[in-house]
Amino acid sequence: MDTKKTIALDMDEVIANVTPKFLDLYEESYGRRLKKADYWGKKIYQIEGAMEIRDRLFEKGFFRNLPVMPGSREGVRALMDDYEIFITTAAQEFRNCLEDKYDWLQEHFPFIHWRNYVFCGDKGVLGTDYMIDDHARNLEGFRGKGLLFTASHNIHEDRFTRVNNWTEIVDFFQEEQIKNLSV
Amino acid sequence: MDTKKTIALDMDEVIANVTPKFLDLYEESYGRRLKKADYWGKKIYQIEGAMEIRDRLFEKGFFRNLPVMPGSREGVRALMDDYEIFITTAAQEFRNCLEDKYDWLQEHFPFIHWRNYVFCGDKGVLGTDYMIDDHARNLEGFRGKGLLFTASHNIHEDRFTRVNNWTEIVDFFQEEQIKNLSV
Numbered sequence: 001m002d003t004k005k006t007i008a009l010d011m012d013e014v015i016a017n018v019t020p021k022f023l024d025l026y027e028e029s030y031g032r033r034l035k036k037a038d039y040w041g042k043k044i045y046q047i048e049g050a051m052e053i054r055d056r057l058f059e060k061g062f063f064r065n066l067p068v069m070p071g072s073r074e075g076v077r078a079l080m081d082d083y084e085i086f087i088t089t090a091a092q093e094f095r096n097c098l099e100d101k102y103d104w105l106q107e108h109f110p111f112i113h114w115r116n117y118v119f120c121g122d123k124g125v126l127g128t129d130y131m132i133d134d135h136a137r138n139l140e141g142f143r144g145k146g147l148l149f150t151a152s153h154n155i156h157e158d159r160f161t162r163v164n165n166w167t168e169i170v171d172f173f174q175e176e177q178i179k180n181l182s183v
Numbered sequence: 184m185d186t187k188k189t190i191a192l193d194m195d196e197v198i199a200n201v202t203p204k205f206l207d208l209y210e211e212s213y214g215r216r217l218k219k220a221d222y223w224g225k226k227i228y229q230i231e232g233a234m235e236i237r238d239r240l241f242e243k244g245f246f247r248n249l250p251v252m253p254g255s256r257e258g259v260r261a262l263m264d265d266y267e268i269f270i271t272t273a274a275q276e277f278r279n280c281l282e283d284k285y286d287w288l289q290e291h292f293p294f295i296h297w298r299n300y301v302f303c304g305d306k307g308v309l310g311t312d313y314m315i316d317d318h319a320r321n322l323e324g325f326r327g328k329g330l331l332f333t334a335s336h337n338i339h340e341d342r343f344t345r346v347n348n349w350t351e352i353v354d355f356f357q358e359e360q361i362k363n364l365s366v
Binding site for chain 2: 006008086088091092093095098099102103113114115116117118119120121122124125126127128143
């Protein structure tokens with residue numbers, strides 16, 4: 001068994017950037033490019049009248065071409081020196097995303113082994129030491145240490161350690177390593 | 184949060200019966216129907232010269248039409264009264280099986296919610312109370328109580344509580360319920 005501590009790392013809005021895609025879809029449907037102020041505090045499909053945009057998540061291909069979150073590739077590589085990373089994504093609501101997410105990971109994070117992919121629904125099943133996620137509901141029942149990755153829909157949440165970007169994630173885990181040395 | 188105890192339930196050779204499919208494939212390739220004695224103590228594709236059969240696992244459709252393991256549907260239903268069941272399957276080696284496994288579960292176990300599907304690689308990521316699996320390697324690092332479901336390849340294994348069929352699984356968990364009442 002690997003003795004590294006384990007991190008459950010979410011995909012969407014943490015390593016895969018969903019926002020630009022939703023901005024494009026909104027613009028296609030409503031002819032207007034949203035500004036941050038329009039959706040700050042919620043998800044883009046929670047804007048009044050835009051709920052149908054959420055249905056696009058069920059389409060084949062939706063998750064295949066998302067851009068990589070800035071700094072995430074370098075950040076994951078850095079964490080892998082000291083931690084075992086599991087990609088834990090709530091994929092199961094969307095049957096058609098399974099292959100897309102698999103192919104996306106193979107393309108953009110080829111240095112993470114498929115053994116470490118976890119496509120789940122309820123993340124309560126996970127027993128890792130850490131979890132990085134943009135949804136407070138996933139951190140709520142988690143028994144390890146949870147980090148909330150900032151996204152438009154979670155800015156009012158204050159129950160968890162917040163990380164705003166990948167630099168802050170890497171810094172957090174460097175601090176953890178120092179703490180472990182001193183005990 | 185659900186307060187039921189949780190069970191990680193493997194798919195292949197526990198609720199999905201892979202053996203008849205391998206017997207068919209062997210017969211197609213080598214013109215002979217295997218008897219139990221031919222593969223007892225190993226996997227069918229570990230029979231000398233038959234390793235190429237394992238490659239069929241990578242084909243689209245392989246997992247889609249497997250028969251349901253006798254008694255598993257009724258057994259899972261019975262366990263769900265007292266336990267939360269997660270279907271935990273080592274799917275990630277086989278990219279093409281993801282949709283097949285999803286569709287199979289929807290067809291044969293529609294009473295299990297997609298939230299409770301976990302398609303993973305390394306099962307060390309799971310933090311459930313129990314695990315039912317036919318591979319000793321999955322039970323080795325598991326921190327909960329592991330049950331080894333008898334399959335041809337694990338008959339010489341003696342480190343775990345063995346269950347030979349679904350009747351024995353249901354009986355085991357009925358005993359657990361009685362134990363919990365008396366403490």
